[in-house]
Amino acid sequence: MITRAEAAYAGALRAFQNPMLDLLHKRHAPLVVSLLSVTFTAERPTVPVADAHTEIGDALEQLRAAGYDDSLPSGSARELCRQWADAGWLVRQVLDDDVEVYRLSAHAVGALEIAGRAGGARARVSGSRVRTMLDAVERLAQDADPDALVRMARLDAEIRRLQEELARIQRTGTVEEVDDEQLLEEAENVLHLARELPADFARVAESIKAMQRDVVTALRQDERPTGDVLREYLERAEHVMESTSEGRAFAGALRLIGDPQRLDELATQLDAVLRHRFTQRLPATQRTELREIGRRIEQGLDLVFTAQREASYVITAQVRNHDPLRDRQVDELLRDVMTGLQTWMPDARRGQAVEPLRRLPVAEVDHLRQTAGDLRPPRQPAPLTDWDDSADVDVSHDEARAWGGPHYADLAELLRGSVVGSDEIDVAAVFNAAPPGLRRPVDLLGLLELADSRGMTETGELAFVDAVRPDGSRRRFAFGGVTTLTTKDHGDEGPRR
Template sequence: MSEIAAELARVEDAFAQPTLTLLHQRQAPVVITLFRAAFGRNNTPIPTARLHTQVEEHLAAMRRTGRDEVPSGTGRDLCQRWMRGQWLVRSLDPAGNEVYTLTSHAQQALELVKNLTRDRATLSEHRIATILGTVRRFNAEANPDRTARVTILNDEIARLKAERDRLVDGAEMVGATEDYMSEGFTELLSLISALPSDFARVEERFAQIRGEILAAFRGEDRPAGEVIDEYLARADALMTATHEGRAFEGAFALLRDDALVGRLREDLGALLDHPLSDGILGEAERAELRGTVKLVRDGLDRVLTQRSRVTATLKEYIVSHDAARDRELEQTLRQVESELMTWMATTGPRATHDVPLLPSRAGVEHFRERFYDPADDVLPERIVPNVADAAPTVSLDALKAQGGPQLGPLRERLDEALAALLPAGTLGELFGSLEPALRRPVEILGLLHLAAGRGWEAERATERFSAVRPDGSRREFAVPRLPLPDPDLPGGPDQPGRSHPIHLESETRA
């Protein structure tokens, strides 16, 4: 292949990357604007439903301004289209909710557009000094010649010592010009804006490794033990086997140094407090520089979370794969082999038997929802009475005294009075002749009930019934006068007659 053909192939591969396909499409300005407005500089994960709504609202606002090159479709359709283009990725956050994040390709496109929107840096003293300083430091750390490395360090020490002595002696301090500060802030912002895409690239690499290992498990082309051994080997060298992993390990090692992080924060604060920074930096750029430490820490946290999720997912899959699948399959094959040997013992060498490819479904109308539990038949613990809370004992006579009328004894007394052939009296006189146990207030109702059952007629006049309560107190009731019938008169004592309603009036007496 000629040199020009090889170069063309490399350029075509670059244009096939999702970063350039995003920038090359006709609606690229609208899509880049939506990504910048929704995710910001930190690539903060956004819930799926919220991003759908934001995309629709932003597109509606663009259409109202008269823009023609606006994508058509709902927010959900557009997000799915961008996922197919490898510009969005949908995943689960630690709380289990679906969220969208930008891929490293989309973040590279946003970074390129952001750099183009800034004032382009020209050739300047700051840029040449930065290049010279970077090359010098790189050579001091990588030069294999011991003498050359010591010479470089001695020259740097002498230069720094001379500058320190000059400032201590009170020499004039050379201030930075506005062009120098502007060039420095531009390069610093360019370096910081590349961090989110770098972190996203490491996250995607972890996800890719997880997918490769899970695919090896599901494919079953190799024994499970071999796949597990490979996973353990890759897990041990996960952060050193890839370029992204090595870069992340280096950044993580540096940022674990609290003193280094504190120095970075102090240096950024001093640069932002510089008198010339107000005229060079806008509010958005100052906020971007001020949030550099938080940006780096958030990126590290997302990468570590993704790495922990990969390890947890693979561990769960390995455990479930071994216990729930391999063992059940082994038991099933053993049962099949046992049944086959039993069948071969009773059949000839040319016997055949049709076996369905899949077992038939069992027709079960209802499964029991509850099974026998021996704990249900255990007697409850015996209740131990509490002597302090025990109710006082009550005798049978006390219970009877609190009960209803004693119709049996009252009927006997009523029959005895009628059979004695005494001069006709009244029901009140009969009640007054009874013993105190039969003269409770409720016994009046008992006598009236017996009289009503025999059809006796009461008069409109009233008479006094003196009742005795079980506690010895007395109470009088005004009851309609009811004379006892004379057994010698026609009709006898049980002759029916019309009765008047009976109303009781009571008067309590001690």
């Protein structure tokens, strides 16, 4: 049977295996905390890899110049960042514009918050903090108690208290001022709550990335149908906001950010707080933290939304391009490469030359399918049919005229006969009412030419006409409707030149 001491010790061992406590437990923890805090800020949550190496290298040189050389670790800034990434304090990722950046992991954010609180003002058991706890317990009791009569009694008591306060203010015209010490306690409590948000948001984002890795791994293993894997991912994504305290905090912040009125009220309330005289007793950093609460919420939400978009993009790309055979080949190749590196690294020296791969290995093919070619020569194409251009073709004058150009004279007579008393004539209506001999496609062009010579106006509507070719075939045309004037003082025997 495990004793209480053994259980407590085992729990402490598990706790110190957490990267957050591991960071604070290391020998060079003060250096790691200081460098990460000056490199990553609320205004700069991600830093390009090259910039981070340069800035951390400059900071190390400044510390060595100040006499801290004995307490600093050996190695370059690049090596330190790689160690921190391996330990789970930094996350390396590639943005949409192919820029590789570092960002703090949730463990690093939590460690920095703990170090900041320990190095700053000591948290006090204040009335504000106790009232926050009591309000939380009261809300918990209300949500847990389904008794309608009890709920009604509480609401009646709250209404009476508010009515009495309203009556007192209306009677006296004054509001009781709160002591500055109490306001300071409440401000410290607000800052304490706000400092927990970045780590919560980072944990939600990392839980989404963990789900992404699990889904991609399951898809690559190809042990279950793709539909089952995606269904499980959607269920986990749906409940991630309810299964953890970080997820619930994110869901609450999401409801806040989704209501513009609440955001405006938050900004107005923070402005009222910062205008009060008690804020002059707060350090400048705490006043800045109060002012930036809304922006920190927006940054945390953006971090989670970015993780969701990346997870959707990666999973979608995996589903579209999933090839089990190719994935297995890539996995085997990567394992061979890692095995080769592990074999080569122990005996390798710094700066040792590596023999490059000058040509790719030849594929080992046991058998190629062979097909015999056709030995018969290709056949020549069939000869062209002889055509005598000088031979007489029996085509009458009427047939040749039927396939010729527009009958301008007949079309002009058609326009003159279409005047019914209006100042304008619809060209499409005139063409549709014409006899079949004047409804050829070329006659439509001729009619439009004559209408243009009279003065043509566009109606802005679409007109349809049915043209008839000399062989009896029909063709339907559509064009912008036009009208022409009924004036007879035009030369209508041909088109305007």
